[in-house]
Amino acid sequence: MMTGIASRLILRLEHYTPLGAEDKQAMESVASGVKRFDRGDTLARPGESIDRIFGIVDGFACRYRLLPDGRRQIVAFMLPGDLCDTRSFHMPYRDHTIGALSTVDAVVFTRDNIRELESRSTLSRALNRNSVVHQCIAREWLVNVGHRTSFERLGHLLCEIFERLRIVGLVRDHSCEVPLTQNDLADTLALSAVHVNRTMMELRRAGLVTFHSQRLILHDPEALRRATAFDPGYLLVEKMRDAQAA
Amino acid sequence: MMTGIASRLILRLEHYTPLGAEDKQAMESVASGVKRFDRGDTLARPGESIDRIFGIVDGFACRYRLLPDGRRQIVAFMLPGDLCDTRSFHMPYRDHTIGALSTVDAVVFTRDNIRELESRSTLSRALNRNSVVHQCIAREWLVNVGHRTSFERLGHLLCEIFERLRIVGLVRDHSCEVPLTQNDLADTLALSAVHVNRTMMELRRAGLVTFHSQRLILHDPEALRRATAFDPGYLLVEKMRDAQAA
DNA sequence: CGAGCCCTTGAAACTCGTCAATGATCGTGG
DNA sequence: CCACGATCATTGACGAGTTTCAAGGGCTCG
Numbered sequence: 075m076m077t078g079i080a081s082r083l084i085l086r087l088e089h090y091t092p093l094g095a096e097d098k099q100a101m102e103s104v105a106s107g108v109k110r111f112d113r114g115d116t117l118a119r120p121g122e123s124i125d126r127i128f129g130i131v132d133g134f135a136c137r138y139r140l141l142p143d144g145r146r147q148i149v150a151f152m153l154p155g156d157l158c159d160t161r162s163f164h165m166p167y168r169d170h171t172i173g174a175l176s177t178v179d180a181v182v183f184t185r186d187n188i189r190e191l192e193s194r195s196t197l198s199r200a201l202n203r204n205s206v207v208h209q210c211i212a213r214e215w216l217v218n219v220g221h222r223t224s225f226e227r228l229g230h231l232l233c234e235i236f237e238r239l240r241i242v243g244l245v246r247d248h249s250c251e252v253p254l255t256q257n258d259l260a261d262t263l264a265l266s267a268v269h270v271n272r273t274m275m276e277l278r279r280a281g282l283v284t285f286h287s288q289r290l291i292l293h294d295p296e297a298l299r300r301a302t303a304f305d306p307g308y309l310l311v312e313k314m315r316d317a318q319a320a
Numbered sequence: 321m322m323t324g325i326a327s328r329l330i331l332r333l334e335h336y337t338p339l340g341a342e343d344k345q346a347m348e349s350v351a352s353g354v355k356r357f358d359r360g361d362t363l364a365r366p367g368e369s370i371d372r373i374f375g376i377v378d379g380f381a382c383r384y385r386l387l388p389d390g391r392r393q394i395v396a397f398m399l400p401g402d403l404c405d406t407r408s409f410h411m412p413y414r415d416h417t418i419g420a421l422s423t424v425d426a427v428v429f430t431r432d433n434i435r436e437l438e439s440r441s442t443l444s445r446a447l448n449r450n451s452v453v454h455q456c457i458a459r460e461w462l463v464n465v466g467h468r469t470s471f472e473r474l475g476h477l478l479c480e481i482f483e484r485l486r487i488v489g490l491v492r493d494h495s496c497e498v499p500l501t502q503n504d505l506a507d508t509l510a511l512s513a514v515h516v517n518r519t520m521m522e523l524r525r526a527g528l529v530t531f532h533s534q535r536l537i538l539h540d541p542e543a544l545r546r547a548t549a550f551d552p553g554y555l556l557v558e559k560m561r562d563a564q565a566a
Numbered sequence: 567c568g569a570g571c572c573c574t575t576g577a578a579a580c581t582c583g584t585c586a587a588t589g590a591t592c593g594t595g596g
Numbered sequence: 597c598c599a600c601g602a603t604c605a606t607t608g609a610c611g612a613g614t615t616t617c618a619a620g621g622g623c624t625c626g
Binding site: 137139141142145147149159161162164165166169170199202203205206209210212213215216217219220221222264303307308310 | 383385387388391393395405407408410411412415416445448449451452455456458459461462463465466467468510549553554556
Binding site: 518 | 613
């Protein structure tokens with residue numbers, strides 16, 4: 075059942091629209107090879123032209139921008155099952171870096187690969203919705219960094235990660251593997267690593283979160299959601315099924 | 321020359337790819353009616369299904385999210401010449417509000433309108449690039465809010481507004497009309513209105529910016545760019561022309 | 567002329583960043 | 597097998613940047 079290389083990507087796309095057997099077949103046949111990267115490796119550099127995009131099979135990657143003073147802002151996570159926005163091909167050059175935050179297994183799609191997939195109307199719809207979800211997440215992150223307290227900010231992000239992993243079957247017993255350092259979280263949330271640490275302990279003391287040796291446990295997901303104003307709606311997991319539309 | 325309703329939208333799209341006379345004709349014929357909104361009016365509400373998108377002919381609008389405590393985060397500006405991301409049609413429902421920040425004249429495009437325009441390959445490319453630019457801007461905003469000082473943050477945003485207005489011919493003599501209050505800027509930059517005020521005075525005292533009664537003047541745009549680390553690259557104004565690609 | 571919105575300014579409180587130092591864990595090579 | 601260095605988590609003290617509260621002034625519009 076979960077055998078093919080692209081199975082996790084397929085699992086994800088199926089949350090957006092039901093896929094037929096031929097669609098899945100097309101995904102598998104296009105996703106022929108998996109590339110492995112180590113933590114710290116760069117998958118794509120700014121300035122490069124964009125001739126391929128990635129599907130994350132396993133591990134955590136991210137998009138980030140480096141500032142002149144050396145600090146970095148992570149602008150998006152790429153989690154298992156995530157597929158890059160296919161519209162990236164319309165960028166004349168890349169404006170950010172894609173880096174591996176852990177060991178990462180990624181499938182590479184060329185422009186032609188995607189064209190082929192998009193020729194199937196169902197897959198095309200799924201890919202478009204995938205792009206839209208990434209956009210919604212980006213908006214949510216701006217709200218998060220801009221207007222929430224550090225407590226809400228961190229909790230909210232952990233909820234999001236948890237939910238995104240849950241969708242692709244990587245959560246068991248309120249727990250999942252999250253290979254992020256507190257430094258990574260700091261660069262994401264625009265906080266200092268020290269403050270992420272303190273905030274993490276607040277979450278722990280509140281009995282909401284345990285995060286130790288890459289294992290994230292949400293002891294009471296519902297309570298954490300309430301405490302951090304997390305509404306999973308923006309991940310568009312459920313709503314999609316009802317929606318008609320082209 | 322600048323007579324048609326859609327001329328400003330066309331001007332903008334031409335920065336992404338050269339348009340033929342027929343393309344422009346198609347834009348004009350589709351953009352038949354202009355709707356006027358007053359400051360404070362809502363153009364679109366969260367929760368609504370998305371059956372139309374807007375092109376801004378005149379005035380400032382924005383996308384924003386309201387938080388439970390009543391604060392708002394503006395997540396995008398819609399300036400004269402701006403066209404909504406056409407991919408919005410793939411969202412099952414809207415996750416944010418679109419509001420008018422000044423008197424706004426907007427053209428409404430239906431799903432069919434856009435399909436018609438996208439049937440022309442050149443226009444389709446221009447619209448895709450338009451979407452990509454909005455994405456780049458969103459990333460830049462996250463960096464701005466996350467990792468820059470208030471001085472850089474405000475200056476950077478003013479640079480962006482200035483540049484975006486320049487592209488559509490609304491800048492003369494280092495000056496343009498910007499109908500934003502300091503409150504609007506605060507909600508955009510995730511600062512308090514008080515601090516925007518103080519920061520604005522810093523910019524003024526530095527001889528870089530004058531902003532009074534909706535008139536923005538950049539006395540030395542180049543110096544302001546240097547001071548605020550503004551690199552207009554992400555607006556993709558120049559690079560687009562060279563790029564081939566589908 | 568008053569109401570309302572916007573800009574401005576000051577003072578006090580607080581969140582968060584920086585600096586610095588200590589442990590804990592882990593992989594590696596001697 | 598242990599020592600070492602590297603990376604990561606943790607903690608305390610202090611200071612800088614920002615928010616909040618409060619109040620006053622200018623402007624426009626009815």
